[in-house]
């Protein structure tokens with residue numbers, strides 16, 4: 001995507017939801033977009049690891065981790081797998097780890113923060129369900145546009 005989220009909002013504002021949660025950019029790519037895939041989980045990242053090891057075809061994975069910063073839901077190995085499988089980006093309402101390594105990867109990565117503590121790997125959570133980033137609901141297939149200013153979401157038609 002070459003257009004900024006601010007310009008996109010000016011063009012198409014009424015049809016876009018803007019996420020007000022303040023994320024930090026961690027990947028080497030800070031402007032990215034694609035259709036949403038979703039996971040809701042809490043302190044368990046097995047679903048994330050499995051999904052990001054399947055073809056992304058330019059999609060953006062949106063993870064609702066409940067905003068918890070107690071455990072990292074993604075590290076550099078899972079992020080590298082996302083790169084290898086063609087994902088555009090990963091947005092995590094929660095924490096990541098290995099941020100120094102992730103900083104070098106050609107992947108969009110937005111998260112709330114970092115924590116070196118890893119997550120459980122039991123596979124608890126839900127995939128391909130509507131998730132919430134603050135007041136914005138993201139349904140699988142919605143288009144997600146992200147850049148350093150924030151995240152815009154347009155509903156799949």
Ligand SMILES: O=C([O-])CC(=O)C(=O)O
Pocket residue numbers: 045072073074075076077078079097098118119
């Ligand atoms: O295995 C994990 O929990 C996450 C991780 O450290 C990685 O992706 O490198």
